[in-house]
Amino acid sequence: MEKNPKLIDMRNILNKKWMLPVILALMTFLTSALLMTSHELTAEKIAAIKLANKLASLKKLIPAQLHDNDLINDVIEIDEPVLLGHRQTESLYIGTKQGIITVMAIPVTAQNGYSGDIDLLVGVLADGQITAVEIINHKETPGLGDLIESNKSDWLMQFTKTSLINPTESQWKVKKDRGYFDQITAATITPRAVVGAIKKALVYHRTFMLSHSPETNE
Amino acid sequence: MNEFIKTRLIDNNAALVQMLGLCPLLAVSNTAINALGMGIATISVVVITNFLVSLIRPITKKEIRIPLFVLLIASVVTTLEMMMNAYFHQLYLVLGIFIPLIVTNCLIMARAEAYASKNAWWLSIKDGFFVGLGFALVMFIIGIMREVIGQGTLFSQAHLLFGDWGSHIEMTLIPNYDGFLIAILPPGAFFALAILVALKNKRDNKKNQAS
Numbered sequence: 001m002e003k004n005p006k007l008i009d010m011r012n013i014l015n016k017k018w019m020l021p022v023i024l025a026l027m028t029f030l031t032s033a034l035l036m037t038s039h040e041l042t043a044e045k046i047a048a049i050k051l052a053n054k055l056a057s058l059k060k061l062i063p064a065q066l067h068d069n070d071l072i073n074d075v076i077e078i079d080e081p082v083l084l085g086h087r088q089t090e091s092l093y094i095g096t097k098q099g100i101i102t103v104m105a106i107p108v109t110a111q112n113g114y115s116g117d118i119d120l121l122v123g124v125l126a127d128g129q130i131t132a133v134e135i136i137n138h139k140e141t142p143g144l145g146d147l148i149e150s151n152k153s154d155w156l157m158q159f160t161k162t163s164l165i166n167p168t169e170s171q172w173k174v175k176k177d178r179g180y181f182d183q184i185t186a187a188t189i190t191p192r193a194v195v196g197a198i199k200k201a202l203v204y205h206r207t208f209m210l211s212h213s214p215e216t217n218e
Numbered sequence: 219m220n221e222f223i224k225t226r227l228i229d230n231n232a233a234l235v236q237m238l239g240l241c242p243l244l245a246v247s248n249t250a251i252n253a254l255g256m257g258i259a260t261i262s263v264v265v266i267t268n269f270l271v272s273l274i275r276p277i278t279k280k281e282i283r284i285p286l287f288v289l290l291i292a293s294v295v296t297t298l299e300m301m302m303n304a305y306f307h308q309l310y311l312v313l314g315i316f317i318p319l320i321v322t323n324c325l326i327m328a329r330a331e332a333y334a335s336k337n338a339w340w341l342s343i344k345d346g347f348f349v350g351l352g353f354a355l356v357m358f359i360i361g362i363m364r365e366v367i368g369q370g371t372l373f374s375q376a377h378l379l380f381g382d383w384g385s386h387i388e389m390t391l392i393p394n395y396d397g398f399l400i401a402i403l404p405p406g407a408f409f410a411l412a413i414l415v416a417l418k419n420k421r422d423n424k425k426n427q428a429s
Contacts, residue, residue, distance in 0.1 A: 014277065023277050027286050031293035038297040042304035049307050139315070144248070144402075146315065152375060186403055 054121075057134040058093060061105040061123030067095030078107075083204050085109040085197065087117070101212065102126055106204060107136075110197035114189045115139045118148075122201035126209065128163040133198060145190035155184055155191070164202050172199040226348035232325050233356040233411070234418045239325035243357050244407035246316060248368070251375050253361025256316045257354025261347060263298065263320050264329055267291050268346030271334040278335055287330045295321050312378050325353055360410040368402035370395030 013019060058071055075091040078084075090107035103125050110118040116139040123131035133156050140146045147153040158181060164172070173179025174191050183191045232238045239260070246256040270290055271278075278286055299317045302310040320326070329349055334342040366372055370392030376384030400406050 015279075020279055020282050023279065024282050024285060026277075027274075027289050031289045034297055035293050038300050042300045045304035046300070049304070141245070151378070185397070186399065 054136065057121055057136065058105055060132050061121055061134060062093065062095040062103050063131065066102045066125075067097055069094075069096045071095060080204070084200055085111050085117075087111075093121075100126075101209075103131060104205065104208075106201040108197045108201040108204075110193040112189075112196070113138065113140060113193045114145050114187070115141070118190070118193060118197065120194065120197055120201070122198055124202065124205045128165065128202065128205060128209075130159050130162050130198070130202070133159045133194075135194075140190050141187070144184070144187040147184050147187070148190055148194055153184070155182065158182060159198060164199075164206065169199075172196075172202075222344070223348050226345065227352040227355070228418075231352045231356060231418070232328075232349050233353050234415050236328070238328050239323040239353060240411075241322045242316070242319050243353070243360070244404060244411065246319065247357050247360040247364060247407055247410070248402050249365045249375065250358060250361040250373050251379055253357040254354075255313050255379055256319070257350075257357050259313045259316045260320055260323060260325070260357075261350035261354055263295060263317075263323075264326055264346040264350040265343055266298070266346075267294055267326050268329055268334040268342040269339055270294060271330040272337060272339040272342035275335060283331070283335060287327060287335075291326055291330065292321060325349070356411075356414060359414065360407065363410045363413075364401045364406050366391055367398050368400075368406060369397055 014023075055072070062071060071093050074094050074096065076094065077089050078086070078092050079089045080086050084090075084107065086107070086109055090109075092107065093105040094101055095103040095105075103123060106122045106124060108120050108122060110120065117137070118135065118140070119137040121134045121136055123133070125131060135149055135156065138146070138148070140148065147155055150156045167180040171180040172195060174181050174183040174188065174195055176183050176188055177192065179195070181191070181195050226232075230236065233240070233243055242256055242260070247253040267290065271287060274286065274290065295317060299310075299314065302314060302317070329346060333345045337345070362372065365374065370390060372389045372391055373384070373387045376388050378384070380387075401410075
């Protein structure tokens with residue numbers, strides 16, 4: 001049996017020491033190409049899914065009977081790294097009825113979660129009462145911190161109808177910190193971060209309403 | 219049982235004997251369903267990476283094999299995560315959180331190094347599947363132990379993995395149970411694993427005495 005001389009040639013070249021960096025470079029190139037292609041293929045779809053999820057969340061935060069405007073177009077782009085922990089420009093959704101602000105969905109980011117940022121949307125009525133809270137994004141521990149998600153436990157439900165008056169502002173902590181809100185067994189850091197973020201959203205709402213009240217009274 | 223399969227499932231089980239991939243094993247086994255989800259995700263990743271590592275055997279040289287595997291495994295896992303997010307979004311919502319954790323599983327690296335880099339692709343796929351299955355089984359058993367002892371429930375949140383059908387198998391075994399926190403906390407995982415390792419060693423000892 002004669003071996004193909006070309007194949008033996010190839011083998012010899014592959015075994016040369018100088019081929020090692022070439023192989024590595026080739027592999028890096030290939031894997032980067034793979035990542036780029038899959039990003040290209042999926043980026044649009046992922047963005048669309050994110051938007052659809054956001055719309056579905058908005059419906060829960062801003063009940064249909066409380067607004068008669070187009071929520072998606074009536075947004076204010078805000079960037080409040082200090083007040084709301086934003087890392088980039090976020091959309092503040094405002095529901096109005098006959099031109100009067102009735103309810104808004106405030107984006108807030110908790111930067112002090114257990115692992116990475118927790119992005120929330122907090123729905124607040126004009127009088128400062130919470131309609132609902134939605135978790136948009138998080139990377140908390142599966143089985144512990146992720147119980148903040150509304151489909152995994154009803155922990156998030158306890159915020160409905162609360163405000164800065166009920167409970168009082170100083171009570172906006174988890175019970176472990178002598179506050180009003182339940183924590184999650186074995187996960188304290190995540191609920192603490194979420195409660196803090198929701199409070200920030202409420203404080204922002206209060207300031208926002210004060211600065212906008214002349215307009216709404218007209 | 220076939221020797222090939224038996225070695226991988228029991229005799230030389232990745233979790234019980236080789237002690238590989240303990241990070242995800244201990245972290246995500248607090249309920250049976252979490253463990254099952256992580257198990258399924260792990261099996262699919264090991265099968266795919268084993269297959270690819272086996273394919274690049276001609277250019278895998280001893281000196282650079284580790285960086286090659288790292289590059290390949292990391293980019294494949296990331297691609298898998300993006301694809302799942304875009305095309306199987308329901309599944310992604312359930313398993314997605316486990317996928318980045320899989321990269322920390324040295325089981326994958328170990329199979330690439332010890333088996334896939336030396337064997338043909340069909341054998342590597344088979345190896346990946348059964349080693350992954352052995353890992354998933356141990357994880358699932360630990361998940362059941364911790365959930366029953368810790369919360370008194372079994373298969374809670376199964377609807378996330380199986381939809382409507384899943385909500386029928388969600389059970390409360392012990393009603394009005396106060397919970398046994400240590401089983402859910404990380405030490406519980408070590409205790410459960412230790413019990414399984416002890417049982418496995420007992421079986422091995424018996425076998426050795428008999429022969």
